[in-house]
Amino acid sequence: MSIEVVNESGVAVDESLIVSVARYALDRMRVSPAVELAITAVTLEAMSELHERWMEEPGPTDVMAFPMDDIVEDTRRPDAPDIGPALLGDVILCPAFAKDQAVQAGHTLADELHLLTVHGVLHLLGYDHHEPEEEREMFGLQNRLLHDWRTERADAAAREAQRRIDEKVLGTVGLDTDEPGR
Template sequence: MSVFIANETGESDVDEVTLAGLARFVLDAMKVNPLAELSIMIVETAAMTDLHVRYMGEDGPTDVLAFPQDEAFESSYADSADNDPATLLGDVVLCPEVAREQAVTAGHTTQRELHLLCTHGILHLLGYDHAEQAEEREMFRLQEDLLVRWEAAVALEAGAGSAGAPAGPASAG
C-alpha cells in the first residue's frame, strides 16, 4: 500500500512515519487491495476552514475531511485481481491545531487524536458514515477497534526491542 503524506503546516511534531504506518495498518485490516494508494494532507487551520466551507458548506475549521475518488471503494478490496492497477482511494485531510484542542478535551495526546482522525477519514473513504445512529455506532466501534489493535501491535513491536518510535507493524494479521 502506498501512503503519501504532505505536511503543509511545517509542524515537526506530527509523526508522519507513524501516521503512514497506521494508515497502512487500517487499510490492511480492512482488506483493501495492496495496490491501493492513499493521500494524507496535514493542513493549517485557515486551509481547513477554507476546505470545510467550500466542500461542506459549514463555517469554521474541522478536524478531518475525506475526499474519496470515484469508484475507488468498489475496486479497492483485496478480492480484486493482484494485477489490477493501483487505485487511489482518495485524500484524508487532517488539521493538527483542531486535533490538539480536541485531544485536551478528550484527555489523550494529540498523536492519538490524529490517529483517531486518520482512521475516521479512511473509514469514510471506504464508504462508512455516521449520519444515522446505527451507522454511527458501527463506524465508531470499528474505529476504536482498529485503534486498539494498532496500539497493541505497536506496543508489542516496541516491547520486542525496536529502537526508537516504531513505524507500525507490517500487517494487521
C-alpha cells in the same frame, strides 16, 4: 500500498506513525495493496476553506475525506485481472483544530491524529456516522482498529527491548542469530 503524507500545517507531526496507522487500517479492512492514499495536514485557514467549499459549513474541522476509487478487494471478482495503482482518496487533517479535541479527550495530539487518520480512512471506505446505527458501527470499528494497532506496536516494542537485553546479556550483538547452530 503507497501512502504519502504531506505536512503543510506548521505543527510537528510524526508522519511515520500516520502512515503506520493508515496502513494498518487499510490492511485490516482488506483493501487492495494497489491503492494510493494521500494524507495532508493543513492549517486552520486551509481547512476552513475546504470545509466551507465542500461541506458548506463555516470554519475549520478536524478531518475531511475525499474518496476517489472503489477498490476494496472483497468487491472484485477472483478472476479479474490485477489492477494497477489506484487512488483511494485524500484524508485531510487539521492538527491545530485537533489539539483542543486531544485536550478534551485526555490524550496526546498524536493520539488524536491517529484516531482522525483511521476515521478518515473509514470515510474513504464508505463508512459514515449520520445515523445512530452507522455511528455505532463506524466508531466501534475505529476504536477496534486503533486498539489493535496500539497493542501490536506495544508488543513489537516490548519484543525489541527484550531482544536488546538478550543481545547485551548473551553478547550476541552483531551476530546473525537466524543461522543454525547459533
